[in-house]
Amino acid sequence: MAGDTSAPRKCSGADCGNDAGQLQCPNCQKIGKESYFCSQDCFKRNWSEHKKVHKSQSSILSSIITPKVVSHPDPATGHYNPFPTFPYTGTLRPVYPLTPKREVPASIKYPDYAKDGIPRSEQVFVGRNKITILDKKQQDAMRKVCRLAREVLDIAAREAKPGVTTDYIDEVVHKACLERKSYPSPLNYYHFPKSVCTSPNEVICHGIPDQRVLKDGDILNIDVTLYHGGFHGDLNETYYIGDKALADPDSVRVVETARECLDKAIEIVKPGMLIRDPGNVIEKHAKSRNCSVIRTYCGHGINQLFHCAPNVPHYAKNKAVGQAKPGMCFTIEPMISLGTHKDKTWPDDWTSVTQDGTRTAQFEHTLLITEDGVEVLTARLLDSPGGPVPMPEATSAAATPSV
Ligand SMILES: [Zn+2]
Ligand SMILES: [Zn+2]
Numbered sequence: 304m305a306g307d308t309s310a311p312r313k314c315s316g317a318d319c320g321n322d323a324g325q326l327q328c329p330n331c332q333k334i335g336k337e338s339y340f341c342s343q344d345c346f347k348r349n350w351s352e353h354k355k356v357h358k359s360q361s362s363i364l365s366s367i368i369t370p371k372v373v374s375h376p377d378p379a380t381g382h383y384n385p386f387p388t389f390p391y392t393g394t395l396r397p398v399y400p401l402t403p404k405r406e407v408p409a410s411i412k413y414p415d416y417a418k419d420g421i422p423r424s425e426q427v428f429v430g431r432n433k434i435t436i437l438d439k440k441q442q443d444a445m446r447k448v449c450r451l452a453r454e455v456l457d458i459a460a461r462e463a464k465p466g467v468t469t470d471y472i473d474e475v476v477h478k479a480c481l482e483r484k485s486y487p488s489p490l491n492y493y494h495f496p497k498s499v500c501t502s503p504n505e506v507i508c509h510g511i512p513d514q515r516v517l518k519d520g521d522i523l524n525i526d527v528t529l530y531h532g533g534f535h536g537d538l539n540e541t542y543y544i545g546d547k548a549l550a551d552p553d554s555v556r557v558v559e560t561a562r563e564c565l566d567k568a569i570e571i572v573k574p575g576m577l578i579r580d581p582g583n584v585i586e587k588h589a590k591s592r593n594c595s596v597i598r599t600y601c602g603h604g605i606n607q608l609f610h611c612a613p614n615v616p617h618y619a620k621n622k623a624v625g626q627a628k629p630g631m632c633f634t635i636e637p638m639i640s641l642g643t644h645k646d647k648t649w650p651d652d653w654t655s656v657t658q659d660g661t662r663t664a665q666f667e668h669t670l671l672i673t674e675d676g677v678e679v680l681t682a683r684l685l686d687s688p689g690g691p692v693p694m695p696e697a698t699s700a701a702a703t704p705s706v
Pocket of ligand 2: 603636
């Protein structure tokens with residue numbers, strides 16, 4: 304193959320006349336520029352001057368190709384990273400292109416945002432803090448759509464294994480929705496491009512299904528919402544992908560803690576419960592497992608609207624208003640992290656990741672408040688895949704070995 308035939312390249316150090324070695328500036332590499340140095344020392348000495356190159360280079364690039372710099376597609380697959388200069392917080396990368404938008408036949412009833420992406424009824428419907436009370440017929444409609452949503456999640460979860468892409472999971476969810484005469488609620492909601500959210504590893508929520516292949520050792524949240532009979536039903540679970548994930552103590556700790564946080568929160572739900580209370584239960588349990596609670600995303604009212612009052616925070620000492628009354632429907636959906644509670648959003652404007660790249664897990668149910676308690680409308684069925692696994696030995700003992 305052809306090589307570089309020009310004279311030996313010189314060190315990029317400002318006052319250095321040496322020939323360059325193999326050492327390249329990693330920041331320059333990211334923005335597609337070659338800067339070689341003669342030594343680590345010379346690189347360090349010249350850093351304060353050299354780093355200006357990155358700024359000018361990236362602003363030149365972004366003025367030409369705003370806003371998204373696209374990496375070269377892999378010639379074998381055509382796949383590429385749409386945001387190659389973005390400072391990712393962990394090891395996960397988006398794998399584009401996304402597949403074309405999946406169609407929904409006109410025979411299925413669309414929510415109002417299906418065409419132009421804007422959920423107008425959510426923006427005007429009732430007051431921001433007024434929580435809707437559903438009558439018996441409406442409650443039955445919620446039971447129906449939530450049961451269908453559970454079936455779709457279970458179908459998707461059975462397909463989630465090493466070697467398949469998250470886009471394939473999206474295809475499975477989309478088809479299962481149509482078979483149930485249901486619209487996949489995420490599709491085009493505020494322009495979300497796919498029919499389900501798939502959130503692996505450090506993704507907190509709102510991951511976009513793409514061409515990334517699931518690996519043995521991943522954890523994956525699948526968040527399904529259906530629109531059927533004029534109502535939405537919403538649930539999610541996090542699954543272990545392959546045996547490696549089940550053998551990883553930290554993955555099991557975060558997934559099982561998130562599962563238990565949701566279960567413990569549901570235990571206190573009944574008429575009269577303050578909407579601010581579940582957060583106290585959730586954060587207490589998360590802390591006991593040395594995990595933290597994501598604060599940016601909350602549970603939500605759900606009925607004819609995908610998201611409405613109440614807002615249900617998952618963290619302690621929150622100031623949410625309102626109390627549970629019979630006939631209300633809302634979700635609880637704690638997102639639990641092994642590290643920081645702080646989040647960051649990818650330039651796709653959806654994918655939310657932990658700022659330190661640590662793994663997160665989430666579980667969600669849609670709940671109906673009854674006269675004397677709560678009905679879990681999206682409850683697991685006898686044959687639902689997934690479910691709790693025991694904590695590995697290593698984490699049930701104290702984290703620090705005694706001396
Ligand atoms: Zn959901
Ligand atoms: Zn939700």
